[in-house]
Amino acid sequence: MTCVVIAVCALLATPGAPRAAAYISPAYDAKIAPLDDLSRELLTGNGYALNEDGRVWDKINESAVARDDMPFLLSRLASARRLRALLQINAVITRYDSEKNLTPQDKEAVRELVRQNWIVFGIVPRRDFRPYFSLQELESLDRIPPRFEKMSAVLMTDPAIDSPTAAPPPTALPVVPATVKPWLPTLSTPELGVFRPWTPPVVSSAAAVTAPPPSPATIAVATVAVVTPPVVPAIATTTAITPAPQPPAPAVLTAADYEEFVANGPYSKEGRALLELIGKRAPDFCLPLLHRTVVGLIPQIVFDGSRTGASLRAGLVHDVANPLTPPTITLSPGPVMVSVKKGLFAERSDTLLPESLQAWSELGVARPDLDAFATEKTPSSVENGPWGSVRVYPDASRRGTYSTFEQAGELLEQILLLGLAQEGFNSSPYAARRWARTARLLFSARLQEEFGQVAFLDPDRRTELGGWRDRSAEEDDLTIASWAGSRVQIYDPRRGPPLAERARNQRQDSDCSREALVASLVEAARRRARRVGILETLIEVKLIDPNSAKESAKIAEAEEATARARLTSSPPACATSSTDRAEGLRRSGLIAAEAARVERAWRESKREGDSHAR
Amino acid sequence: MRASPILFVLLAATPLHADWLLDSTRAAAAASNPGQATTAVPATDWVPYEPPSRLFRADLPSEGWNAYEEEDALGPVVRAFGPDDPSGALRATISVRLIDRDTPNFMSAKDAVEAMRQSRSGREVSAVRPLRLPVGLARVFEIVEARRLPVDFGPSSQVSLHQYVAVIPRGTDYFLIRLVTARSNYLDFREDFVRFLRSFRPIGTR
Numbered sequence: 001m002t003c004v005v006i007a008v009c010a011l012l013a014t015p016g017a018p019r020a021a022a023y024i025s026p027a028y029d030a031k032i033a034p035l036d037d038l039s040r041e042l043l044t045g046n047g048y049a050l051n052e053d054g055r056v057w058d059k060i061n062e063s064a065v066a067r068d069d070m071p072f073l074l075s076r077l078a079s080a081r082r083l084r085a086l087l088q089i090n091a092v093i094t095r096y097d098s099e100k101n102l103t104p105q106d107k108e109a110v111r112e113l114v115r116q117n118w119i120v121f122g123i124v125p126r127r128d129f130r131p132y133f134s135l136q137e138l139e140s141l142d143r144i145p146p147r148f149e150k151m152s153a154v155l156m157t158d159p160a161i162d163s164p165t166a167a168p169p170p171t172a173l174p175v176v177p178a179t180v181k182p183w184l185p186t187l188s189t190p191e192l193g194v195f196r197p198w199t200p201p202v203v204s205s206a207a208a209v210t211a212p213p214p215s216p217a218t219i220a221v222a223t224v225a226v227v228t229p230p231v232v233p234a235i236a237t238t239t240a241i242t243p244a245p246q247p248p249a250p251a252v253l254t255a256a257d258y259e260e261f262v263a264n265g266p267y268s269k270e271g272r273a274l275l276e277l278i279g280k281r282a283p284d285f286c287l288p289l290l291h292r293t294v295v296g297l298i299p300q301i302v303f304d305g306s307r308t309g310a311s312l313r314a315g316l317v318h319d320v321a322n323p324l325t326p327p328t329i330t331l332s333p334g335p336v337m338v339s340v341k342k343g344l345f346a347e348r349s350d351t352l353l354p355e356s357l358q359a360w361s362e363l364g365v366a367r368p369d370l371d372a373f374a375t376e377k378t379p380s381s382v383e384n385g386p387w388g389s390v391r392v393y394p395d396a397s398r399r400g401t402y403s404t405f406e407q408a409g410e411l412l413e414q415i416l417l418l419g420l421a422q423e424g425f426n427s428s429p430y431a432a433r434r435w436a437r438t439a440r441l442l443f444s445a446r447l448q449e450e451f452g453q454v455a456f457l458d459p460d461r462r463t464e465l466g467g468w469r470d471r472s473a474e475e476d477d478l479t480i481a482s483w484a485g486s487r488v489q490i491y492d493p494r495r496g497p498p499l500a501e502r503a504r505n506q507r508q509d510s511d512c513s514r515e516a517l518v519a520s521l522v523e524a525a526r527r528r529a530r531r532v533g534i535l536e537t538l539i540e541v542k543l544i545d546p547n548s549a550k551e552s553a554k555i556a557e558a559e560e561a562t563a564r565a566r567l568t569s570s571p572p573a574c575a576t577s578s579t580d581r582a583e584g585l586r587r588s589g590l591i592a593a594e595a596a597r598v599e600r601a602w603r604e605s606k607r608e609g610d611s612h613a614r
Numbered sequence: 615m616r617a618s619p620i621l622f623v624l625l626a627a628t629p630l631h632a633d634w635l636l637d638s639t640r641a642a643a644a645a646s647n648p649g650q651a652t653t654a655v656p657a658t659d660w661v662p663y664e665p666p667s668r669l670f671r672a673d674l675p676s677e678g679w680n681a682y683e684e685e686d687a688l689g690p691v692v693r694a695f696g697p698d699d700p701s702g703a704l705r706a707t708i709s710v711r712l713i714d715r716d717t718p719n720f721m722s723a724k725d726a727v728e729a730m731r732q733s734r735s736g737r738e739v740s741a742v743r744p745l746r747l748p749v750g751l752a753r754v755f756e757i758v759e760a761r762r763l764p765v766d767f768g769p770s771s772q773v774s775l776h777q778y779v780a781v782i783p784r785g786t787d788y789f790l791i792r793l794v795t796a797r798s799n800y801l802d803f804r805e806d807f808v809r810f811l812r813s814f815r816p817i818g819t820r
Contacts, residue, residue, distance in 0.1 A: 312768045313766065352771075354767070460762050460765050472687065473688055477707060484707065487702040493635060494680060496680065499684070500682040521645075526635075533701045538769060541769070564638075568641070597687075604718050606719075
């Protein structure tokens, strides 16, 4: 033991040996490593002073802050600010039985607090408060990366170092100072400690960056905004963290604006009734988009099953190239059905058929000459059943009736799909569809709760809603397996969900021209597979002549072979740049995440005996 | 089940179980690399797959299956998409979820199996069978259900769907693994599903 002590002493006495015990970290010098605005604010608001010599002076301990201590100090101060904000928010929310009952004033107060402290919030509180903001606001907020995730200096980003050797900002780019709106805290809770109002940061020109050009989607949104100027409050921006000025936010229309527009809009009595219904019963998360789309685009509503294309319940006709033509949403009054017995001992089952002549001509076969397709034919009887009031025709074809409430749900979904496309959220059809479907299902679930039954839905929609409510994992798996099939192809099994595709593209830096070739070949093959699959179904239900089906299948194969030869000899050009695609997928990822969050919140609200102690 | 003599005649020129997606992807690869052979890699080739969340690791066929992970209302879910059904109504899909206490409406594995096994008109459920896997003892059962597909587009006719469901307990949590196919061709995927299960390893227990 004595030998060891002597050896250690000798080692420490040796010149040049590391002397850890004698090491004293030098004082932090803000001239060498300038502090950003957030760091300055945290320090000056908590008993520290920034001296002119660059040192950060601790006014309580009467000493300068050491360089090594600065990350820990900033992390601790951010954590304190986060805690103070959460306590203030908690003081507001706990005055109510449920967050849903917050008054608009208190809800705005919570939003303001969250906005002010978003920069110090980590992933978890950000996720918890997302329901308080619209999609556009979240897009702006999400530009602020989480900087202080936990009370951990390891996870903290150092202040931006603007050393003299650092590369100067590109002078060719115009410098746009960030516009910051002063915040006026609406709450004052002195019992929770000293709450210092945040002051706008001073933006240094070196740290400011150029505003990105507005995306086409943003431009589209701006054209839609017709009633009131944007009222989305400015987001807390400190130059080192969120330098980009926010794109113009879309107008916010109130429910009263929407109701007034619908009351005086160019709609029939039936169309107006549906719009009023969805305006009152649609889930909250989709209302801003619903209002903007209806007021901004003025979609026409038509009740005509022959104009829905291959869709059974509702279709959308929107000529993007001709913006002066208003989009048209067509609603089917009811499905055309034939009942078929597949096999000797099998029960009869209904097959639903599209009415649109175009849908049949795309298949290469003539539309069957069924009485139910002809409007002038008189039904032989009328019966009530799961498909509503069903008209039965002499040739045994039938036409059911969709209820007004079901049509309202379909109309809601179509309007939302239209709005998402208009605002540039449709890069992934899967994400857009999922978002709109979630809104429709929540709308139907709300009606089910009010009515105490689901007879207003047709049997297929009833099964879908029941499965979604009670066995959501199974229903989701079945739905997506169906969406990935060639008949539907809402979910592209080659690309996957939007964020997975985006991550893959970033990893592989995929070749755009090759990607375009693959996409074109796959689409040609899918068209053929879809056509052959549908022809199979039609033969099974004995609706078309097998010979004409065979001819059509041969034509489909020939078309695919021709397309394949043409594409491989002269590959198609890139449709969109990879940057645009990545941005579009990012936006699609946002709405996919929002759909999941909204559905999760609904499921948690339905849970019996909810307890935070769980 | 779906096959009629006329159908076989109709589709004689088309290989019934060739997936159009795999076929066209191969064609694109051949067009991009003109010198290379376009012959398919044998279907027996399997590769390990691990989702970005590193929830588990399992083997998947090297060709014809594409797996992705995403977050839905119940938490992270991994879906692997296999070949399309000949009718085009749905694509064979394996899904994997970890059900834990953070999952909305969490139920224990036993209760969840009973809830999933509820049958009704048009839905038949098999008995639960134990399946010994390297990761533990799984409970496996099958569900057969008639659904009209596609739900939103016509012609929409009744398709008999088949599900293999495996529940693999992991403490109070459990993995829920499901293979969805049409009943007409579910046996084509049975071996693939069992191999997937046998190679399944939660990352934390390796």
